[in-house]
Each structure stands twice: as structure tokens, then as C-alpha cells.
Amino acid sequence: MTVSERPAATATPARTRRRVPPWRNPWRRPYVLAAITWAYILWSLVPVLIAIQFSFNDGRSRSTWQGFSRQWYCCNEGSVFEDPSMFHSLRNSLILGIATVIVATPLGVALAMGLTRWRSRASAVANGISLVPLVTPEIVVGSALYLVVVNLYQFVPLGRPAMLLGHVTFTVSYVLVIVRSRLLSIGGEYEEAARDLGANSMQAIRTILLPLLTPAVFASAMIVFATSLDDFVVSQFLFGSADNETVPILLYNAVRAAPTPALNALASILLVGSFLALILAYLVLRARRRGSDESALESLADWG
Amino acid sequence: MPDPVSEKAPTKAPDHDRATRRLWPALALPGTLWLIALFVVPFYAVMSVAFSGQINIFNEPLPAWNPLNWEWSTFGTVLQDSFTPSGAYHEVWVRTAIYSFWALVICVTIGYPVAYYTARLAGKRRGLILALVLAPWWINYITRMLAWVNLLQDDGYVNKVLGLVGIPAHSWLSGSSFTVVWALAYGYLPYFIIPLFASLDRIDQRLLEASRDLGIGSVRTFLHVTLPLSRLGLITALVITALPMAGDYYTNTIVSGSPNTNMVGNQIELFLLEGPQKNIGASLVLVLSLVLMFFMFYYLILTQRASREATR
Numbered sequence: 001m002t003v004s005e006r007p008a009a010t011a012t013p014a015r016t017r018r019r020v021p022p023w024r025n026p027w028r029r030p031y032v033l034a035a036i037t038w039a040y041i042l043w044s045l046v047p048v049l050i051a052i053q054f055s056f057n058d059g060r061s062r063s064t065w066q067g068f069s070r071q072w073y074c075c076n077e078g079s080v081f082e083d084p085s086m087f088h089s090l091r092n093s094l095i096l097g098i099a100t101v102i103v104a105t106p107l108g109v110a111l112a113m114g115l116t117r118w119r120s121r122a123s124a125v126a127n128g129i130s131l132v133p134l135v136t137p138e139i140v141v142g143s144a145l146y147l148v149v150v151n152l153y154q155f156v157p158l159g160r161p162a163m164l165l166g167h168v169t170f171t172v173s174y175v176l177v178i179v180r181s182r183l184l185s186i187g188g189e190y191e192e193a194a195r196d197l198g199a200n201s202m203q204a205i206r207t208i209l210l211p212l213l214t215p216a217v218f219a220s221a222m223i224v225f226a227t228s229l230d231d232f233v234v235s236q237f238l239f240g241s242a243d244n245e246t247v248p249i250l251l252y253n254a255v256r257a258a259p260t261p262a263l264n265a266l267a268s269i270l271l272v273g274s275f276l277a278l279i280l281a282y283l284v285l286r287a288r289r290r291g292s293d294e295s296a297l298e299s300l301a302d303w304g
Numbered sequence: 305m306p307d308p309v310s311e312k313a314p315t316k317a318p319d320h321d322r323a324t325r326r327l328w329p330a331l332a333l334p335g336t337l338w339l340i341a342l343f344v345v346p347f348y349a350v351m352s353v354a355f356s357g358q359i360n361i362f363n364e365p366l367p368a369w370n371p372l373n374w375e376w377s378t379f380g381t382v383l384q385d386s387f388t389p390s391g392a393y394h395e396v397w398v399r400t401a402i403y404s405f406w407a408l409v410i411c412v413t414i415g416y417p418v419a420y421y422t423a424r425l426a427g428k429r430r431g432l433i434l435a436l437v438l439a440p441w442w443i444n445y446i447t448r449m450l451a452w453v454n455l456l457q458d459d460g461y462v463n464k465v466l467g468l469v470g471i472p473a474h475s476w477l478s479g480s481s482f483t484v485v486w487a488l489a490y491g492y493l494p495y496f497i498i499p500l501f502a503s504l505d506r507i508d509q510r511l512l513e514a515s516r517d518l519g520i521g522s523v524r525t526f527l528h529v530t531l532p533l534s535r536l537g538l539i540t541a542l543v544i545t546a547l548p549m550a551g552d553y554y555t556n557t558i559v560s561g562s563p564n565t566n567m568v569g570n571q572i573e574l575f576l577l578e579g580p581q582k583n584i585g586a587s588l589v590l591v592l593s594l595v596l597m598f599f600m601f602y603y604l605i606l607t608q609r610a611s612r613e614a615t616r
Contacts, residue, residue, distance in 0.1 A: 033421040037433065040418045044440040044493070050461065051451035063460040107335045114332025122329070126336045133343055135544075135600065139551035139569050143576050143589050144346035147353050151367045152345070169342040172335060201327045230444045232554060237577065251446045255453055255558055264454070267447040278442055 052271070055264035062261055072265040080265045088243070089250040090269065093229055096160060096246060100167040100228040105221045107168065108175025113209065115176070116183045134173045141170055142237035149238065158240030166234040171227055175220040182216035183209075215284050222281035226274040354379050354586035365583035382587035393571060393588070400567040403485055403556075404549045410489035411496040411545055416538070419497045420530075423504035437501075441494035449558045452487060453477065456559070479562025487559045488549055496545045503537020504530075536610050543603045547596055568592055 055073070059066035074081045081087055115127050133141065145166045149156050156162050190212065194204040210217075232248040239249055247270045254263050352367035357375030360366050368374050385391030418437060426433045440448065455461045456476040463473040476483050507530065515525040553569030568588060575585030 030421060030425045033417050033425060036414070036417045037421040037426075037437070040414055040493075041433070041436045044490070045436065047451035047455055048440070048443055048448060051447070051454050054454060062454050063457045107338060110331040111335030114328045114330070114335070118325075118328030118332055120329075123332065126332055129339050129344065130335065133339070135547060137547045137551035137592075137596065139548075139553065139572060140350075140589055140593055140596075141343075141346075143572060143585065144350045145342065146576060147367075147582065147586060148342075148346035148349035151353065152349055152369075165342055169339065172338065176335070205327075226442060230442075232444075232446055236554075248444055248446045251444075251450055252554060252558065255446075255450050256561055263450070267444065267450055270444055271447060274442055274444065 048271075051264050052268045054261050055268045057261045057264075060260050062259060062264060072260065072262040073269075078260055078262055080262055080269065083262060085242070085245065085250065086262060086266050089245045089247045090266065092160070092244060093246040093248075093270070094273075096163055096167060096235075097225045097228040099160075099164050100171055101221050101225050103164065104168045104171045104224050105175055105217065108172045108220065108224075109179050109213070109217055111172065112176045112179035112183060113205070116180050117188070130173055130176055133170050134177070138170070138231075138233035142166070142234045145169070145234065146237040158238055159244040162238040162240070163235050163244070163246070166238050167228045167231060170231075170234060171224040174223055174227065178220040178223070179213060179216050182213055186212055215287075218284050219281040222277040222284075226277040229270060229274050229277075350586045350589050353583055354590050356583050363580040365581075365586075378583045379587045379590065382584055383591060386588075386591055393568075396566055396568055396571055399565070400550055400569075403481070403488060403565075403567060404546055406485045407488035407492065407549060408542060408546060410486070411493055412538075412542075414489070415493055415496040415500060415541070419500040420504055422497075423501050424507070424509075434501075437497060438494070441498065445491055446554065446558070448491060449487060449555060452490070453558060456483065477559060477561075479560050479564045481565055483559050484556045484565045487555050488552065491552075491555055492545045492549055495548070496541045498541075499544055500534065500537045500541040503534050503540070507533045536607065539603060539606060543599060546599065550596060551592060 054062050054065070056068050056070065057066055058069035058071070072079050076082060080090070111126075111130060115123050115130065145162070149158060149162045149165075156165060186209075190208050191201075191204045194208045195201070199207065230248065231246075232252060235246050236249055236252070239245060245253070247266060251263060251267055251270075349367060351374075352369050353365055355374035355376060355378075356365035356368045357373065357377070358366040358368070365378075382393065386393045386397050388394060422430070422433050422437050457463075458473060458475055462476065467473060511529055511533070512525060515529050520528070550567075551569045551572075553567060553573050556565045556567060556570065572585050572588045572592070575581050575588065579585075
């Protein structure tokens with residue numbers, strides 16, 4: 001350090017401290033914003049944690065803690081796995097989620113590849129149509145599907161088939177958005193190289209494009225699964241009869257009746273299911289991006 | 305077997321090119337057909353039911369698939385009942401607007417600082433804070449409402465905590481507009497924060513530093529630099545939140561259950577799923593879609609103008 005710098009370095013902070021009021025000092029620590037953010041995090045998560053806590057309550061109450069027990073999960077009368085309607089709803093949700101992944105993922109991946117690489121006026125129109133479901137309120141999607149299934153596609157019964165059609169319709173756009181962003185970042189050079197080396201288009205897709213897309217395809221499959229598991233509105237318009245209730249529908253109908261902590265247990269199982277799917281998606285994306293947690297989280301955020 | 309030399313040439317062999325040109329539309333076809341059959345056609349079905357002039361033996365409207373048979377009487381009545389002060393659905397529309405407005409005000413007041421802090425100031429803990437802020441987004445909406453129903457019961461934790469400071473117990477869950485507005489804000493805040501976070505995250509730090517170096521304080525830097533740069537993100541967040549909120553019916557059913565807090569969504573659900581007058585339900589869906597489309601177009605115009613300015 002040189003001699004001329006020393007007095008300046010000691011004098012400047014002293015002057016700043018004396019003259020600048022705290023709200024004018026740009027280097028002040030953002031305590032207020034930090035407090036708001038942490039308060040929001042607590043406000044948004046603590047109620048859910050308390051609800052999970054009450055799923056382990058050793059009594060029928062959902063508002064007074066009576067000790068720890070696992071009786072509402074398994075093997076007692078009225079527990080999730082013994083109550084026929086709850087167990088049924090869990091099975092319905094799982095089957096529907098898996099079926100939605102199986103149909104929506106290939107459909108969405110093919111759509112993404114087609115729309116990204118095919119340049120024409122028709123593709124622009126198809127592109128527009130495929131993004132509208134993302135911004136359409138669920139009640140409009142749900143009621144429109146309900147009316148078309150009841151009045152026109154009468155060969156589709158309300159219940160699991162109709163719910164599958166509905167879930168695929170609004171999840172295809174998620175797959176499209178995720179896979180397309182990956183396709184755009186890959187660019188067309190690898191396929192062109194493959195074709196210059198003598199591969200035909202199908203071979204180029206199978207040996208070059210699909211392996212490159214695998215993480216995005218897997219992540220979108222997991223997001224489709226979690227979205228289908230969590231959907232309430234579209235399912236409620238299309239489920240038809242009580243046999244086909246999914247977990248969210250059962251939760252909605254039971255919350256105003258006289259619920260036991262088994263309802264909290266069911267909600268907790270649903271939560272674990274969708275979080276497992278997301279953690280898998282996150283881990284695959286992170287492995288892909290060589291350990292950058294934040295960019296993986298941010299891409300999950302961007303795909304909302 | 306194609307000649308390897310022609311394969312390497314910059315203009316590809318016509319055969320090869322034609323096959324590729326057919327491949328991409330073929331890949332896009334199933335998804336496009338699916339969306340036409342299950343998104344475009346269903347919307348047409350809503351119109352056919354809303355404009356139906358005949359009923360079947362169950363008193364349910366018979367959809368008028370041919371536009372020439374469309375009758376406007378039901379839709380006209382619904383439109384009139386929605387927007388004249390004495391109309392049957394007027395109160396519900398006004399309530400939807402008021403609830404959505406206040407819930408959005410809460411979203412901006414809480415969501416903007418949270419998104420700003422997470423995007424720009426969180427520092428070393430950014431990953432953790434982002435994960436925690438994103439978490440409620442992936443918790444089932446009904447579960448999050450259920451959690452509050454537990455807390456807000458007459459003998460729940462909220463009343464117990466209020467009792468400790470001497471505030472008498474309040475019955476939160478029996479038709480309180482206050483509860484519904486806060487429940488809406490609580491439910492939709494995660495959807496509000498995420499697009500705003502993305503836009504605040506993209507602001508160039510150097511612009512804020514330049515503003516500081518020119519001697520401008522934090523408040524004026526925020527008003528003249530950060531806020532205008534995040535305007536589009538803020539509008540996106542508002543639109544993304546307002547669209548589902550305007551069609552919400554489950555939030556107020558769960559936390560209130562009283563007809564005094566019914567929104568448009570409740571009327572739609574009632575007419576479509578629980579009664580024969582599906583043409584009224586379908587008309588309400590159309591009116592709602594028209595109102596929301598107005599906001600969508602406004603949003604699209606804004607984003608296009610913004611991208612044009614960015615490329616200029």
C-alpha cells in the first residue's frame with residue numbers, strides 16, 4: 001500500500017458515516033427486505049408443516065396436538081391405507097399421473113422437435129395454438145373439455161379416460177416449452193454434421209438429438225407427473241363419479257365434512273409424491289449442468 | 305446408395321431434403337391434432353352450448369353445432385345480467401373484481417420485495433432462499449388451503465395465538481371476505497413471484513452501479529432504474545396471477561363456503577356441474593374468457609412493443 005492511499009482509505013468511511021443518512025447509503029445491508037423475505041417463507045411454509053405434523057396426531061383432532069402416532073397412515077381403521085375411498089383416490093391419482101406422463105411426454109417431445117425445426121407459416125400457427133393452453137385459466141379448459149366430452153366425444157366416458165385426455169392437453173405445453181428451450185440451445189449443427197456423415201433424418205434424431213435431449217425429456221416427464229398429481233380443476237370437471245376421485249378432489253370434498261388427521265396424512269403423501277418427482281428432475285438437470293444448483297433451480301422456475 | 309460427394313455439397317440432395325422437410329411436420333402433426341381436437345374444438349363446444357336454442361328431455365341445452373342455428377337470447381341475458389347493476393350476476397362479477405384487485409395488491413406488496421431480495425440481494429444464501437421461495441409453488445394448492453383451514457378453526461392455532469395477546473377468538477371460516485382475499489393472495493403469491501424474479505434477475509447490475517456512481521440514492525435508483533426495467537416482469541406476473549384468480553371457485557369454497565363470498569367461478573361450476581342450465585354456465589365461461597382475453601391482448605401488445613424497443 002502506498003502512503004498517499006492510506007489517509008483516503010481511513011477518511012472516506014468516516015465521512016460517509018457522518019453525512020449519509022441510512023436510507024441514502026447504497027451499501028447498507030438490506031435488513032428490511034431480508035426480514036420480509038424470511039417472513040414470507042415462514043408464512044408460506046409453516047402452515048403446511050403444521051398440517052403435516054397433525055397427520056401424526058395421536059387423536060382425532062386436527063387443531064389440538066395429542067402426541068405422536070402413525071395410526072392415520074396405516075393399519076388402523078380410518079387410516080389412509082384402510083379407508084377405501086382414500087386408498088382408492090391415491091391409486092387413481094398415481095395411475096392417472098403415470099398414464100399422463102406416458103402419453104404427454106412423447107407427444108410433447110415430437111411437437112417440440114417438429115415446431116422448432118420446421119419453418120413455415122403453418123408451424124407458426126401451430127406454435128401459437130400450443131402455447132395458448134399455458135395462459136388459459138383452468139376453469140375455461142375444464143368446462144370446455146367437460147362440455148365437449150358430454151356433447152360431442154360421447155365415446156369418451158367421464159372418469160379416468162376423460163381425465164387423461166384433459167391432463168395430457170394441459171401438460172403437453174409444459175413438455176413443449178422445456179424441450180424446445182433445450183433444442184434451441186443445442187442448435188442444428190449436430191444433426192447437420194450427422195447427416196453430412198451419411199445418416200438419414202431418422203438416424204440423426206435417434207442417435208444425436210434424442211440422447212442430447214434426454215435430461216430435458218426426463219425433467220419434463222417428472223414435471224408432467226407432479227402437475228397431473230396436483231391438478232384439481234380439470235379433474236373436478238371430468239371425474240364423473242366418486243369411484244374416480246383423485247386425491248385433490250377427495251381433499252376438497254372432505255375438508256368441509258368432519259375430517260380426521262387421515263386427511264392430513266393423505267395430503268402429506270401427495271406432497272411427498274410430487275416432491276420426489278421434482279427432486280429427481282432437479283438432480284438430472286444439475287448433473288447435466290455440472291453442479292450449478294442455481295441454474296437448475298432457475299430453469300425449473302423459468303418453466304412455470 | 306447416394307454419392308458421398310453430393311452429400312458433402314452445401315446444397316443437399318433433393319431427395320434427402322424432401323424427406324427432411326416432410327419429417328418435421330410429421331413430428332408436429334400428432335400434438336397439433338391433439339390440441340385442435342381437445343383445445344380448439346372444446347372451446348367451440350362452449351359456444352355451441354352457450355348459443356343453443358333447443359333443449360332435450362332433461363331440460364338440458366342441445367348444442368347448436370351449426371353457427372347458422374345460433375341463438376343469442378341466453379347469452380344476451382347473461383351479458384345483461386352481468387353488467388347492469390340490477391342483474392342477477394352483477395354482484396358476483398363485482399365481487400370477483402374486488403377480491404382479485406385486493407389479492408393482487410397484497411401480491412405486489414409482499415411479492416415484489418421477496419422477488420427483489422431473492423434475485424438481487426440474497427448473496428451467499430441465494431440457492432437456499434430460491435428453493436424455499438419456490439417450494440410452495442409445488443405444494444398442492446388444495447393442501448395449502450387445507451393447512452390454513454386447520455389453523456383458522458375456532459380452536460385452531462391462530463385463535464390460540466391471538467388469545468395470548470388478549471384478542472378474542474374470531475370465527476374465520478364462516479363467510480369472511482377478509483379470509484377469502486388473504487387466502488387468494490396466499491394461494492397465488494408463488495405464481496406471482498416467479499416471473500417477477502426472472503425479470504429482476506436479468507437486470508444488469510452495472511446500470512444500478514452507474515446510478516449510484518452518479519450520486520443517486522437507493523430510493524430514486526429504484527424508482528428510475530429498477531422499477532422501469534422490471535415493469536414488463538411485473539405486468540407478466542400480474543397477468544399470470546389475475547387470469548386463474550378470476551376463475552377461482554375452490555378457494556372461497558374451502559375457506560368460506562358461504563354464498564356471500566361467491567365469485568364468478570362458483571356460478572360457472574354451479575350451472576355446469578350441478579344443474580340443467582348448462583347454456584347459462586357456458587355463457588358465463590364465454591363472458592369470462594372475453595374479459596380475460598382483453599387483458600391478454602393488452603399484455604401481448606405490451607410485450608411486443610417491448611421486444612421491438614429492445615431490438616431497435
